[in-house]
């Protein structure tokens with residue numbers, strides 16, 4: 001039986017995974033959990049140049065792509081802004097994105113990221 005390689009998470013990966021879990025709790029409808037497709041959102045891939053979703057963020061944490069929590073914050077902001085660009089202001093998706101962005105910016109506020117960075121230095 002080949003033993004599945006149990007890879008330890010680095011302190012940064014632990015911290016980023018925890019941040020994503022906290023952010024995802026602000027998306028109870030899971031509108032931001034999976035990548036958008038042109039099937040559910042016609043023309044999405046032509047309008048949105050940098051697609052982003054929580055699944056992609058988790059993949060980037062797993063592949064040690066992020067070197068700081070600030071890089072995660074950039075992707076989070078892009079994800080919310082994409083939804084506010086593609087979806088008209090009166091849609092549930094635009095409103096959900098604006099609300100998610102506001103609550104996410106509190107979770108990812110600079111002082112918290114600063115102290116997080118210090119704690120894993």
Ligand SMILES: COc1ccc(OC)c(-c2cc(C(C)=O)n3cccnc23)c1
Pocket residue numbers: 030031032033034035036040041083086087093
């Ligand atoms: C109605 O249930 C779902 C389920 C998953 C979704 O995206 C992963 C979405 C969804 C998420 C979005 C976003 C985030 O723009 N969206 C835009 C247009 C039509 N659907 C969506 C909706």
